[in-house]
Amino acid sequence: MALVNLQNVTYKYPLTKTPALQNINLQIKEGEFVAVVGANGAGKSTLCYTLAGFAPHFFKGEMSGSIEVAGKESSKSTLDEWVLNVGLAFQNPFNQISGAKYTVFEEIAFGLENIGVPRDEMKDRVNDALALTGITDLADRSPYSLSGGQQQRVALTSILVMQPKLLVLDEPTSQMDPIGTREVFSVIRKMAEGGMTVVMVEHKMEWIAQFADRVIALKDGSILLEGKPGEVLTSDVLAENGFGISRYTSTAREAKKQGLWKKEKLPVTLDEAVEGFKK
Amino acid sequence: MKIEINDLRFTYPTGLEALQGISLTIEAGEQVAIVGQNGAGKTTLVRHFNGLLQPSSGSVLIGEWDTKKHSVAKLASRVGYVFQNPDEQLFSKDVGTEIRFGPRNLGYSKEKIDELVTRALSLTELSDKTDTNPYDLSPTWRKMAALASVIAMDTPIVIFDEPTTGQDAVNVARIANVIAELRKEGKTVITITHDIDFCAENFDRVIALSNGKILLDGSARDVLGQEEILAQTYVDPPQLTRLGKRLGLKETVRNQDEFLKALK
Structure with a gap:
């Protein structure tokens, strides 16, 4: 059974005209590690707030659709019940x-x-x-x-x-040194293997590809693409929509045009890039 | 304007010795990135450049000014500092007022202030947001407002503390463009960053700090190629540098052009 089940979720903050999330459908299995990518303003943090119950319980605004985590329905729960199952690490630690x-x-x-x-x-x-x-x-x-x-x-x-049963992380490594970042990804991976379900907003594609089970790409409040990291993160659709992409992917894409990358599939990780460029 | 640092040491009131004898010179117009693990002393170091922190011993010279003998307000005419977190920096009711605040305090003429503000707004692509309250901006644009308010002061030295944190690819490119423009104008740009790919693509010189000391200081090519030494301060070389190494390329490559050239 899915630990997280979002059905037709649309959310609008108070005082804004357009919804920050539009018709989101998302199921996440227990122990799954899902990464969320997207440009600034795509709705990544709002998705985190929705999973953590802050939207709409704290921010108010208009929520429609159904949000279920660990068998509980957000609209029928209070925030203090909700936080027993879901933990959110804020984007800016100073605010937390x-x-x-x-x-x-x-x-x-x-x-x-x-x-x-x-x-x-x-x-x-x-x-x-x-x-x-x-x-x-x-x-x-x-x-x-x-x-x-x-x-x-x-x-x-x-x-x-x-x-928490569901761990929600909003860019948890944005201010961390590179090797520290990798360590944190590896700790999160271990937590997922131990049964914790993880949703993590990140821009660091190389580590997403290495550690996450699934990637969700958001654009203008909707899900643009989702699937295995190797497929989503190398998709031309991402590059065309201004998403961050790993240097391995962008360089191999250029190399392909020059006949220097022979494989069909583009790389996201170092190992994949080495494999494809090896003479 | 030259920066000269001599045997700089700094101990926080808690007893933590954050800088343990730093000596370095940064010439006018250099583009320098400072990298290193969390807690290495990067922010502590740059906060000495505009007098926010004073050395426990040793000295920091900005041009011929010793930072111990000049106020932060005075040093602000020489060193602009963009904070890691824009929320610690912005306070005005609208973006236009925010950006005028710095140059006005430096006593420039009205014409000069108008010119500087217009330029800062256009460089940061904020021209259509002058009437907005900075706290109604998205975090992306709030970061650009923080950048603009410092650029508008037209200081010979500009410091960015982790400018790309939490920014998407489009905005990272925008920030790289701001740095390139400042370089053209002959400004000294000093940037703390964990984004090593950004560092490799935009800076000539890299200083790696570790536990309050300089671990490496040299050209980006030399420093970023030293995988084992960088690992001591929790830094990985750039993605394409690592790839080049694994493929056995002779040269240390820093970016896509260098990589593809070396591959042929």
């Missing part, structure tokens, strides 16, 4: 950090405190989460003394610690 806590450790415990997890279990879960994302050494620092990328890891960890 509570401001109420002096250390990273306390910040990450904040969500658990709010749902009344016993103290000993809370400590264990926070320590495990810190180790998982590699920030144990930041535990005693103030969340505000951290660099952008470090703050982003804290924001991610504070959601992971809640062990």
Whole structure:
């Protein structure tokens, strides 16, 4: 059974004329890792807010269609019930950090405190989460003394610690260093293999191709393409619509015109590019 | 305008020594990218260039000015700084006012201010949004408004802290275009970035920082080819550089043109 089931979802923010999401139909299996790509303004963050219940519960506006996660219907739930199943890491970690806590450790415990997890279990879960994302050494620092990328890891960890059934990540690595980015993708992959369902907005095509099960390409609030990363990310439709594409793909596309790329299928990852360009 | 940094050290009040003896010179008109892992000290370093931070020891000279002897307000005439997060920077009721604020504070004539504002708006493609409240703009355009408000100050040195974060391909190209224009005008551009492909395609010189020290400093070609050393500061070489290496190409390639040429 699908953990996420969106049927004909259309959503309009208050005070705007055009819907941010238009007629979205989307089913996601338990343990699936889905990446969402698209230009700025395509509706990626709004899709995250919809899955996380912020739209319409927090933002208000007009929602139609049906949004089901883990057997619950969004329109029949309250936000505090909803967050027990769904966790969202914001695009800007600064907007997520509570401001109420002096250390990273306390910040990450904040969500658990709010749902009344016993103290000993809370400590264990926070320590495990810190180790998982590699920030144990930041535990005693103030969340505000951290660099952008470090703050982003804290924001991610504070959601992971809640062990949501559905993990929604809005550009979780945008401020991270390149190898740190790869590590985070690999942690998320592991969580998905452990049964957590993941929806992640990202621009980094190489890592999407390597780690995600499926890609959804959004344009003007609608799904333009969806399918396996290798197919969607090399599609000419994406290139023609101004989506970001991996340098391996764009360079192979140009090489093909010059007769330097012989294969039918274009590469997204380094290995695929090496394979195709090898003499 | 030259930047000279001598044995710069900086310790935060918490005791964290973020910069541990940085010495470097950046000549007028250079295009420099600063890369390195989160917490390496990149932002701490550039915040010394306009006096937002003062050295615990060592010195920072902007032209002949020692940053210890000049106020941030004064240094603002020489060094423009675009913050990582535009929300920390924008405060006016509309984009036009926001962009006028900087040059007006530098005391330029009205004609000069008009000219600078018009140019900044057109470079960032914001000309049709002057009456909009910056916080009603999408994050993409808010970033461009932050860029425009600094460019309009016409400083010889411009710093961008992670300009491409969260930007789509179209806007990254727009930002690359702004940097190319500033280069033509002879400005010094210093950019912190994690986007190594963007770095390879737009900068001549790359400085890699690690734990508050300079790990590598040289031409983009030399620095970005050093895979093992870059890994120490959590940086991967650009995609096409890695591909070239794997294919055994002799030259270090940085972009599509160089790659395809080397392949033939």
